[in-house]
Amino acid sequence: xxxxxxxxxxxxxxxxxxxxxxxxxxxxxxxxxxxxxxxxxxxxxxxxxxxxxxxxxxxxxxxxxxxxxxxxxxxxxxxxxxxxxxxxxxxxxxxxxxxxxxxxxxxxxxxxxxxxxxxxxxxxxxxxxxxxxxxxxxxxxxxxxxxxxxxxxxxxxxxxxxxxxxxxxxxxxxxxxxxxxxxxxxxxxxxxxxxxxxxxxxxxxxxxxxxxxxxxxxxxxxxxxxxxxxxxxxxxxxxxxxxxxxxxxxxxxxxxxxxxxxxxxxxxxxxxxxxxxxxxxxxxx
Amino acid sequence: xxxxxxxxxxxxxxxxxxxxxxxxxxxxxxxxxxxxxxxxxxxxxxxxxxxxxxxxxxxxxxxxxxxxxxxxxxxxxxxxxxxxxxxxxxxxxxxxxxxxxxxxxxxxxxxxxxxxxxxxxxxxxxxxxxxxxxxxxxxxxxxxxxxxxxxxxxxxxxxxxxxxxxxxxxxxxxxxxxxxxxxxxxxxxxxxxxxxxxxxxxxxxxxxxxxxxxxxxxxxxxxxxxxxxxxxxxxxxxxxxxxxxxxxxxxxxxxxxxxxxxxxxxxxxxxxxx
Amino acid sequence: xxxxxxxxxxxxxxxxxxxxxxxxxxxxxxxxxxxxxxxxxxxxxxxxxxxxxxxxxxxxxxxxxxxxxxxxxxxxxxxxxxxxxxxxxxxxxxxxxxxxxxxxxxxxxxxxxxxxxxxxxxxxxxxxxxxxxxxxxxxxxxxxxxxxxxxxxxxxxxxxxxxxxxxxxxxxxxxxxxxxxxxxxxxxxxxxxxxxxxxxxxxxxxxxxxxxxxxxxxxxxxxxxxxxxxxxxxxxxxxxxxxxxxxxxxxxxxxxxxxxxxxxxxxxxxxxxxxxxxxxxxxxxxxxxxxxxxxxxxxxxxxxxxxxxxxxxxxxxxxxxxxxxxxxxxxxxxxxxxxxxxxxxxxxxxxxxxxxxx
Numbered sequence: 001x002x003x004x005x006x007x008x009x010x011x012x013x014x015x016x017x018x019x020x021x022x023x024x025x026x027x028x029x030x031x032x033x034x035x036x037x038x039x040x041x042x043x044x045x046x047x048x049x050x051x052x053x054x055x056x057x058x059x060x061x062x063x064x065x066x067x068x069x070x071x072x073x074x075x076x077x078x079x080x081x082x083x084x085x086x087x088x089x090x091x092x093x094x095x096x097x098x099x100x101x102x103x104x105x106x107x108x109x110x111x112x113x114x115x116x117x118x119x120x121x122x123x124x125x126x127x128x129x130x131x132x133x134x135x136x137x138x139x140x141x142x143x144x145x146x147x148x149x150x151x152x153x154x155x156x157x158x159x160x161x162x163x164x165x166x167x168x169x170x171x172x173x174x175x176x177x178x179x180x181x182x183x184x185x186x187x188x189x190x191x192x193x194x195x196x197x198x199x200x201x202x203x204x205x206x207x208x209x210x211x212x213x214x215x216x217x218x219x220x221x222x223x224x225x226x227x228x229x230x231x232x233x234x235x236x237x238x239x240x241x242x243x244x245x246x247x248x249x250x251x252x253x254x255x256x257x258x259x260x261x262x263x264x265x266x267x268x269x270x271x272x273x274x275x276x277x278x279x280x281x282x283x284x285x
Numbered sequence: 286x287x288x289x290x291x292x293x294x295x296x297x298x299x300x301x302x303x304x305x306x307x308x309x310x311x312x313x314x315x316x317x318x319x320x321x322x323x324x325x326x327x328x329x330x331x332x333x334x335x336x337x338x339x340x341x342x343x344x345x346x347x348x349x350x351x352x353x354x355x356x357x358x359x360x361x362x363x364x365x366x367x368x369x370x371x372x373x374x375x376x377x378x379x380x381x382x383x384x385x386x387x388x389x390x391x392x393x394x395x396x397x398x399x400x401x402x403x404x405x406x407x408x409x410x411x412x413x414x415x416x417x418x419x420x421x422x423x424x425x426x427x428x429x430x431x432x433x434x435x436x437x438x439x440x441x442x443x444x445x446x447x448x449x450x451x452x453x454x455x456x457x458x459x460x461x462x463x464x465x466x467x468x469x470x471x472x473x474x475x476x477x478x479x480x481x482x483x484x485x486x487x488x489x490x491x492x493x494x495x496x497x498x499x500x501x502x503x504x505x506x507x508x509x510x511x512x513x514x515x516x517x518x519x520x521x522x523x524x525x526x527x528x529x530x531x532x533x534x535x536x537x538x539x540x541x542x543x544x545x546x547x548x549x550x551x552x553x554x555x556x557x558x559x
Numbered sequence: 560x561x562x563x564x565x566x567x568x569x570x571x572x573x574x575x576x577x578x579x580x581x582x583x584x585x586x587x588x589x590x591x592x593x594x595x596x597x598x599x600x601x602x603x604x605x606x607x608x609x610x611x612x613x614x615x616x617x618x619x620x621x622x623x624x625x626x627x628x629x630x631x632x633x634x635x636x637x638x639x640x641x642x643x644x645x646x647x648x649x650x651x652x653x654x655x656x657x658x659x660x661x662x663x664x665x666x667x668x669x670x671x672x673x674x675x676x677x678x679x680x681x682x683x684x685x686x687x688x689x690x691x692x693x694x695x696x697x698x699x700x701x702x703x704x705x706x707x708x709x710x711x712x713x714x715x716x717x718x719x720x721x722x723x724x725x726x727x728x729x730x731x732x733x734x735x736x737x738x739x740x741x742x743x744x745x746x747x748x749x750x751x752x753x754x755x756x757x758x759x760x761x762x763x764x765x766x767x768x769x770x771x772x773x774x775x776x777x778x779x780x781x782x783x784x785x786x787x788x789x790x791x792x793x794x795x796x797x798x799x800x801x802x803x804x805x806x807x808x809x810x811x812x813x814x815x816x817x818x819x820x821x822x823x824x825x826x827x828x829x830x831x832x833x834x835x836x837x838x839x840x841x842x843x844x845x846x847x848x849x850x851x852x853x854x855x856x857x858x859x860x861x862x863x864x865x866x867x868x869x870x871x872x873x874x875x876x877x878x879x880x881x882x883x884x885x886x887x888x889x890x891x892x893x894x895x896x897x898x899x900x901x902x903x904x905x906x907x908x909x910x911x912x913x914x915x916x917x
Contacts, residue, residue, distance in 0.1 A: 004384070004465045011380050012392075015373040015436070019395055023433045026410030027402065040660060040900060043639050044417055056908075062915040088309060091302040102545045103306070104483055109537055110313045111490045113320070113530045114513055120784070121316030127788040150790075151774050165309065167438070170487060174446035174480035209445040216400070216441045223403040226496075234772040237914040240403055245914070247405050249734065250907030251632035251639075260406045267401045268394075409636070416641045422626075505624045515603030515627060517780050518859075 034257035053258035063242065063259070067266065070239040074221035077157055081164040081217045082172070082210060088165065089172035089209070090202075093179075104173075107166040115163075119230045122159075126150050151233025159231050160221060168213045175209025176202070211278055215271065222267050239263060317534055324524065324531045342528040352529055355512035359493055362424050362508055366431035367489035373432065374439025374488070375481055379469065381440075382447040393440075400437040407433065408501035415502070422504040430498035435488035442487065446480035447473075595621040597838055600634055600644035603627050610855060613848035614841070621838060632907075638662050638830065645833040646842060649693075651684055651824045652736055655897040658687045664829040666691045670840055673847035673865065680889065681864045684824045693826035694843045695864040697855055700881075700892065701732070701821040703814040704796035704804075706786060714814045717744045719793050721764065726771045728792040730785055733775035735910025736898060738765050741795065744818040744893065751896050753906075762909050766916045779803070786811065802860035802880040813880065815891075822892045824864070 035049040057063060088107070092100045110118070125131050126149040133149075136142045149155060179202060187197035203210075225240030232238070243263070246256030327337040346352060377396050381389060399407070411430050415422060450473075458468045474481070496510040503511060509529075516522040595618070599606070606625035608615055615623075626644055628634035631653040638647055638657070649657065657663040668674045668691050674682075677695060685693030705714050709728070720731055720741060731738070742761040743750040753761070773791060776782040779800050785791035786800070787809055794800075801813045814820075827846065829839045845851065852863040862869060862881055872883055882888040898906070 007465045008384055011376040015377050018373055022429050023399055026414050029413055030406055030410045039639060062912055065917060066915040087302055087305050091306045095302050105541050108486050108490055110317055112493050113317060113534050114510060115494050117320055117530050118316040121319040124319060128790050170483050171442050171445040174442050208448040212441040212445045219400040233774040234769045242911045242915055243403050244405050245911050247409055248630050249632050251635045252904055260403055264401050413640050500629060518604035
């Protein structure tokens with residue numbers, strides 16, 4: 001065990017130190033800020049802690065409703081993204097062969113272009129006088145331009161799924177690499193049909209990747225704000241937009257910090273429950 | 286015997302997967318095709334009818350040092366934060382799957398926490414931190430922020446690969462007297478290399494188009510998303526931005542396809558000599 | 560320690576060093592002279608050299624660096640967080656807090672050569688308690704912009720933004736205080752003294768309006784695209800959008816509502832405690848100079864506080880956008896008053912509730 005001790009500390013200290021300094025400390029700063037009454041006075045000086053912000057938040061029912069809706073949306077997005085990403089991961093591992101690396105990069109390249117520019121393109125395509133509507137009107141498939149393609153909650157969900165699929169494929173891709181194709185061949189040699197061997201062998205072995213993928217999509221999507229801002233329209237705001245607004249429109253950092261702490265707490269509780277349910281630790285070994 | 290062959294054939298049969306992949310790629314590249322189209326449009330907005338075709342914007346691009354500088358800044362930040370995040374994240378993944386210690390859950394939660402916190406909160410908090418400590422804002426501070434937000438992705442991807450990893454090879458090496466760091470470097474890392482590389486790609490991608498942290502934590506040197514944001518106020522600057530985005534995308538695609546072609550030629554040579 | 564592991568740990572360190580070395584290089588060129596350095600907290604786009612060209616030509620040895628703020632709240636937040644910027648750019652409605660919290664220096668106007676080109680109505684925008692704290696610079700109108708081919712008749716009231724006739728084709732500015740302003744114009748409330756009951760009514764009104772509104776715009780390009788492609792027919796807009804759309808040949812008109820247009824003014828302030836006050840003052844002076852001011856008008860389609868430049872506008876599109884030929888327009892215009900911190904908090908919070916409402 002002795003040599004492993006040194007390795008352990010070498011591996012442990014750097015990431016924990018980094019995250020500790022550049023994440024935990026700022027987070028604690030924010031937590032402290034949430035107990036401030038307003039922005040007046042020296043920001044980093046001492047102030048009298050108050051529960052004003054939390055009281056105000058708890059009194060506003062619509063915030064809680066929006067949080068619940070955001071969680072629901074995130075759940076749907078994660079579910080759909082993971083389901084639609086699985087075939088992509090499977091393709092990369094079992095069908096793409098040596099071109100897998102190339103295919104992976106091809107999936108990533110669009111994300112190296114500004115999201116803002118790509119959304120502008122989509123708006124051009126989907127707008128009421130855009131290409132798709134013009135085409136559909138031209139062939140008389142529709143009489144009025146389709147309004148719901150943009151600026152709605154559904155549009156936000158669809159966009160988020162679209163954007164997440166390539167990323168969601170990666171943990172699944174990583175997990176599927178553990179599977180020996182010989183294992184699958186033996187299964188079929190023993191008479192198992194493809195679907196059966198998939199559900200009995202492949203899928204269970206890929207489960208850590210599927211779960212990792214689900215959480216990877218779900219957790220940040222709860223606090224998502226960019227896509228709702230660009231595509232959601234007036235009724236498509238998510239909880240992240242409210243937090244964003246308190247920082248960048250209202251200059252009310254204490255309120256924003258308090259809302260973030262609430263979202264953090266709720267998300268952590270949900271994740272803890274989920275982790276219990278799937279017995280995460282057992283899966284990691 | 287025939288039953289086995291039939292089933293194996295059945296495994297190979299579905300062309301569904303490649304088609305599915307193809308459709309996805311098509312949908313991902315469709316907006317880029319639109320941008321490509323409009324980069325040749327003489328007009329300054331994305332609307333039909335298109336005016337005269339022109340290469341004017343690409344010319345202007347090379348006359349705009351700030352644009353290229355912004356692109357270079359993004360590249361530097363993405364490369365460094367991507368690499369840093371991959372190193373740190375792989376370390377965490379190794380810790381979680383190879384070592385038993387109290388505080389495993391704490392480490393996992395800590396590594397995942399940046400996913401939960403909205404990026405604007407982290408941006409403001411880091412701003413206050415850096416100002417309080419007296420660190421000047423620069424590409425370094427942006428890279429630090431990016432490393433933090435990319436870390437969870439790396440941890441998740443590499444952990445997914447390492448979980449349930451067969452220990453026989455490791456145990457054999459240790460039995461032969463190898464030190465554990467050597468085992469990691471010579472056995473584990475090479476085997477999980479594809480996962481680590483894909484994790485690096487995600488971290489790189491996350492950093493390249495990241496806006497909020499870059500806006501708050503950059504000093505004078507803007508990254509491309511921040512620069513793009515500042516230029517979008519001028520409708521007239523839009524086409525040059527589109528030209529840059531298209532150029533970068535085409536260049537990357539070309540490089541990647543070239544690399545693949547070289548690899549295939551090399552592979553063919555190897556197989557030819559067998 | 561194993562060599563491989565050591566290398567592993569070195570690499571992030573090396574990268575960090577490399578990156579900081581790169582940025583250090585650019586900082587070195589900025590810090591070359593200890594005298595003659597200015598840091599400006601500026602809005603995106605205005606950092607371009609065209610918008611400080613007179614300063615650049617007159618003081619070529621001065622080194623300028625820019626920090627980008629993305630909104631009034633962002634600029635205020637960064638000032639509170641302790642930015643070292645010497646100069647900051649804010650807009651009417653957000654100025655009271657800087658004065659109240661001692662964040663801004665007084666401006667000695669006797670040192671400004673271009674001050675006499677600024678009309679009194681604009682000077683007053685930057686004056687608090689008799690002291691000149693801010694230099695007015697860019698300004699513009701807010702009014703209702705509408706597609707003449709989609710809207711029958713003329714729009715003559717702010718109430719058009721809440722008119723069910725245009726359901727699904729309205730776009731208003733994503734701003735709580737802006738919404739309160741519109742409501743106070745429509746219902747003749749006293750904008751400087753909105754009561755809690757009025758605020759509740761305003762909130763309810765805009766929650767209803769949300770069903771008619773297509774999207775809230777935060778930046779002009781979004782609105783320009785929306786009006787060009789026909790999604791938006793009626794919008795709260797600044798004259799920059801108007802001028803841009805006119806230039807593109809889109810059939811639009813800019814209303815002169817019976818309640819009067821709104822006008823906002825952008826101002827520059829010198830951060831209290833700045834060590835470069837003298838250079839900062841020169842920067843402000845050159846901001847009002849002709850070439851700089853003209854660039855703002857011609858490139859951004861915003862107005863400037865330099866009266867001569869405004870009177871000298873020749874482009875017919877711009878003349879139309881600024882109603883240059885209508886000398887009474889400014890009298891019929893409501894200038895954005897300054898908010899107290901309490902009002903800011905209440906009105907911005909109100910807007911988040913509008914967005915969060917079921």
